[in-house]
Structure formats: structure tokens, C-alpha cells
Amino acid sequence: MPWNCQGTTWHGLLSVHLTAVAEEKGDAMSKKNLAIIGVGEVPTGTYPDRSPWDIIYESCIAAVRDAGIHKNDVEGVIAVAPQAQNQLAGEISFGKIPEELGLNGCRDVCTCNAGGASTSNCLRLAEQYIESGLAKIVLIPHVTVHSTIPVPDLINFFAKAGIDLQWEYPFGNTYNSIIAMMTRRYMHDSGTTDEEMASIVVSLRKWAALDPNSIFYKKKVPSVEEVLSSGMVSSPLHKRECNVLGDGGGAMIVTSAEIAKKMGKPAAYKRGESARYFSAFTTTRNNDEFVNGFRDSTREALDDAGITKDDIDIWNTYLAYPVCHPIFMEAVGLCEPGQAGKMFMNGDTWPGGKMPWSTIGDAVGRGHTGSGVSMATYIETARQLMGKAGEKQVPDVKYVFQNTSGGSGMNFIATVWGRE
């Protein structure tokens, strides 16, 4: 056993040591020092005629202007890695954004890739840039242009993303099929009906119809019957329960809480965070760990922020497909087990409802821009807290819960954001 280093003993020692360090430092996790002070977006759509760089220019300039800073105030750039766009990923990784935008004050740059959880990690890295004194203001951009990726490359990417090449892929598994299997099991265990599942799409699309940055902006919201009459893709998942790929981009300007406060402008302050890793693949995912991970990380993030779930004004969830919305709602205790579908059906989660939920409509409502939906969700969180959310503005928002998740649901990052 060459690698057996009597792990349990070491593990025990290490735990004791880390606990002591944490106590000595005080509860460092709760000292969040980050605020979003500016956001910019290019609406999700289809732009085969626009280069990714055109979108980067537009969204980043908008974010800098929204923050009311000068471009040379940006001292760090931490970009979301563009998925399935190798050439662009290489260019961004090797520092092209500060050069292209003429960010003459930039002191360092990097790219972060954790799939749909990338933006959360960009924000964490930004905290470190700021905490270490490297940067006072950081730009976090994202861009995706799916429409010019050759179809074979897209199929190839999405056929294998989050799917194991040895134990899942050869059987004909797809991203849709793994979600469909999760959906089937959830419906079986909870007694949730087809109509209730479809009503999640209806709820998400109601928000999307109010969002100028959504591909479904001002589009007719489908009825439950229309969702269920769309073609079956992977039973029980219908076409309207799957995501439409889109192009788009977004950018955020972040700084320390102190600077944001001094600037005296509306901002979104990071208040709490926690996370759980589950597994890379759905086959190996333990359902109990998954559900408990939702519950525990959310509770920890709320504790970190010093509030309870009753204080949350918006549950701004990014869960990609409908099924994880009710799973999360029930796991966190926002309704009785098996009752989440009814919450979506009776309007609690709709605009004007008592529990505003996923106010850009998640990927189903926004259009899927690779790892960009998490960026769009953070921008929405910031807009709601800044009072800039337009028609979908929820009145008097003090706290927003936001999560992200990467791969095929490999992890769950729970964050809490406040107006102050």
C-alpha cells in the first residue's frame, strides 16, 4: 500500500490543527469584503455576425460606466473561461482583455473555469486580489458565442460535457438524458406531476418575458399545456423544459465593501457563502448527499450572513433545468416535501408572487450561454439590490440568495448578497 499514510490519523491531526487556526483568526469566512458596483450586459441572442471581442467591448465598457469609474481604475481582470471556444479561451487566458480594452492600470489577469460555477470562483479570486492589496477594483467579464461554433464541435462538446467517457457516454447518454433521469426519480419520489413540472417552466418564462436581456423578452409565456405538448426529448423532459443555446456576454465591476460604501452608490454586498462538492458524474452521485448539500450549504451561507431564510427577498437560483428548482426548494425547507411543484403552479414564484424565484428565469428563460448564465444571475442579483431591475424589480429588496453550480451538478455554491 504505497500511498497509505495512515490517513485517518493524519486526517484527525489536521482537523484539530485547522480548527485551532480558525478559532484563533476568528470566523474569517464571515468577513466578506466584496461588493458589485457596476454591471453590463449584451442581451442573450443569436449573433453570428458579432465577434466575441465585440461583445466583450460592449459589456465591459457598460460595466465600467455603470460603476462610474475610469477604465484605468481596473487593476485586475478575472475572466470566466468560455466553454467550447478553445481559440477564444486561449486568447483570454493569455491576457488579451486588458490589452484590447486599454486597461492601463491593470496589475494582473487570469481566467477561471469551473463550468457554470466559474463566476462564483471569479468573485472569490477577486476577493483575494482585493484582500491582498493587489487590486482595488476588479473586472469580471464573460462572453459566449455559440452560433459560430461549428455544429459538429457543439454536438461533440455537449454530448460529452459532464458525462463520463467510459461509463456513461458509450450507452448514448446526453446532458438531457441525465437530467431526465434525475427528473423521473424526483417525480417518482415526490409525487410531483407532469403539470407541476411544466409549471416551473411557466414560472421561469414569466420572469424571462420581463427581462430585456432574455431571448424570450416580451415573448408569449407558454401555458402548462403548451410545455407538455412540445416534443419529448428524453422522457419525461419536453423540448420546452430544455435550454436554448444563445450568444451573449456580461461583465461586473467589483471592489471592497469599504470602497463601495465610500462611493455612496447602490451596490450589492457579498454577505455569506458556502459550498459543497458532490461528484463529477450523475451515476456516482449520492442523492442524499446531494439534497443535504443543498440544505447545509444554504444554511451555512445564511449563517455566514447572519440572517435566516425568512430574510431572503429573492431566491435567485441558477439550476439550469427545471428539476433542481423543486429539489432545492424542498431541501431548504421553503415548502413541505413534495409540495414545491404546487408553489410554482399557484404563482408563489411568479412576478408579484410571495417568493420571487429565479428572476431572470434561469437558463430555461434566459437562453443558455454556456457558463454565462451564472454571470447573468449575479448581474441580476446586483441589479435587484441596486434597484436597477426594471420591470422585474422586486420592491424593497434587502437580501438576495444566489447559487451557482457547475458541470452536470458537480457542486453547489450558495451565496447571500445584501443591499448594505
Next chain:
Amino acid sequence: MTDYQKPIPAIQPWTREFWNATKQGKLLIQKCQDCHSMIFFPKKVCPECWSDNLCWQEASGKAQVYTYTTQMDMVEPKFRADLPYVIAMVDLEEGIRMTTRIVNCNPEDVTIGMNVHVVFEDISPECSLPMFQPADETLRRLPPCIDECESLATRSGSPVSPDTYETIIYDIGGKNGAVCTITLNRPSKYNAINYRMAAELIDAFRRVRDESSVGVVVLTGAGEKAFCTGGDLEIFPSLCEHKSSLNWLSHEGLDVQRAISGCEKVVICKINGHCLAGGLELALSCDLIYARESAMMGATEINMGLLPGWGGTARLPRSMPIFRAREIIFSGRKDYPAKDMYDMGLLTRVFKDDEFEEQVETVVKNIASKKPEALRMGKEIMARSVDGCDIETALSVERNGIQWLTYAPDVQKMMEGFRQKPSDLLARQKETNLRSDNK
């Protein structure tokens, strides 16, 4: 098995034993001999204690369906022929959950909690895929007999259309879209024919029938080495089985010939390099055959103790004097220069290499300028005539075909003017003749 087009597992050194066992119909589970954990997916070391003291235990093969989905749409082309198919996660008796397919039953009979047993699908020399079928035999549907039921689309990997062609190029061009060029596009394989190419050729030649602007189809090969050298060696293992071999001839072979000869356009074969065996038979299904002077031709099947099986023995003797056709088939030579073939009576024309493209283009352009309906009628009348019917029947087919063309609305419209002034017709015809004589 060897023409399996779908993905095979990406085997790691530490999982090879699992896959080797599948070839013997065994489902193995990895187990840690130190902490006794059952491990799936198999790992290099135990994920619980990092021990490398691992062993394999044979599973009973009994499992229950944990969840499943019937895949109906939006899959990679290589899986399309399988639709609809059931993907499932099953819990093995031994406490392992794996992703698999549920097979040998109606998708609507699958339920959560259903008892299932492992069966193996042989997909490569290295591994078989562990699938599961209902334990309840009354729910089992007989597995399709591969030899009898395997469709062309299944064999070739996915449905075929110009958007998904992998082995040919389908291009409509020329003046007013009158020419469709179908290019055999496997130049690194001398444009050899595999199952996929057969399926695509059938699709392309059936599809072009409905292109009303097209009068001429040009069939050629990509690259400079070959037009086509016949069946790809990759299909040969599948010919070891009697029915599979017959199907290659009677399904793919016959359908390709029929698609070309029955496509209702003038098909011009443009032989730009080696044209051997099945490649020669493709050419024989066409209406006109033009070859580059340097092209080498022949029927090589006899060298393997076989005979041409995609129409060679039927079409070659119908295309040239039989004593010459016999030599080509019996000799197995693959070095007949194009000029020799022409002298023996086979080809339409042979052009010098440096003039080949230009000369063929002139021919194509000229024929493509003719009325597609007339070309179609001509192709059909002559095909029936050389089929061996008696002369009176042949003349009758000709007469009635021409009469049909004469009474086509556009021709009648033109005739209307001449009916009013018959002298115009005479003057026009005289002028045409003079112009032609003076060329």
C-alpha cells in the same frame, strides 16, 4: 461488430480487466481488500483508503432500475439510428449503481424498481457493453436479429442527408443549377466504399431525382489517386458471415446500382484515377463514362476467388463485346489503361490528363443545357431497349416517349406559333442547319 460506429469506452489500464471480463459475459465489481469498499467507477486506488490492494468480484448480474429515460431526440448522429432507446441507472444487488441501457423490451414497459438482468452487447475486440433486460421473461421482446433486421442507417451509423454526409460531397451547381456533382470523398482510402458511403450514395441519387433543375449528375472521386477502388477492407470482416455478406450485395450493392441507374438524370462518371472492382461497378451503373488517360481499371475480385458482385458480371457483358468482358473478369487485372478499355468498347471517351477536366466540363455543360425531361425520357427509353426486349416493343416505347415529349405544354406553346405560320418552322430549321454546317 468491427463496423461499430458508436463510441466505445475510453478504457484505462486499471479498468481493462473489467472490460476483458465483459468479453466472457462477466460483470465484475472492484473491491478493496483492505477497507472492503465496493468501488464503481473502478479506480487505480481505493477512493476510500487509497489502498492499491484491489481485487475483482463477479457480480450476479441482477439489478433494479433506479431511474430511466427514453431518449427520443437530440442525440449525436451516431446514436440516431438507435432512437428511441432507454438509458437507465440500475442498482446492482452488490450495492453498485451503474448507467446502462435497458434492452430487449418495449420502452413503455420499463418502470422504476423493475428487476433486470445483465446481457452483453459485443461492440469491439476489447469489450462488450453491459446492458440490462427485464428479469420477467414475459416483458422481453426478442432482440432484433442483426443479420436480418439491421438497417442500412443502423449499419452506417446515422440517418443520412447532405448535411450529415461524411463520405461524399453533394453539390448542385452549373448554369441554373443544372448539374449535381457527387464526389466520393475518402481520398486517403482511395475513395473505397464502406457502409456509410453506400448509404450516402443511395440517399444522394434518390434525392437528386427530385431536384427539378438538375439534368446531369456527375459522379467522381476526390483526390488524384483514385476514382474508387471498390469495397473498403473495413467491411470485409462483416462479410465472413453468410447473411451479412449477402446483404452487402443485395441491400447496399443492389440499392446503390438501382439508385444510380434509376435516378432519372443523365449520370456521367468521371474517372480521374484508379477505378477497380466495386469502383468499376459504380461506373457501369452510370450513363456515360469519361476517363483520364492515366487511369487504371479492372475487376480484381477473382483474385480472392470471388466475382464482381455489385452488377459487374451483368453489366460488363452488356457494355462491351462479351469475349472482352470475360477477359476483364477472369484475368483479375487491375492495370488496364483507360485507352485499352476504350479500345475494348467500354468507355465513352478517354481524354489526355491535362485536358481531362476541360473536356469533361464541355460535355457536361452541353448535356446539362438540354431539357431535363428529354434527357430523362431518353435515358429510360434506351435502358428499356438494351434490356433485351424485342425490336417492336423498343420502337413502341420510343414512339410513345417522344410523343409524350412533343405534347409537353412548353413544346406545344412553341408549336402554336408554327401552326399559325408553317413557313416559320421551315425557315427556322433551315437557319439552324446552316449554322450547324458552318461550324
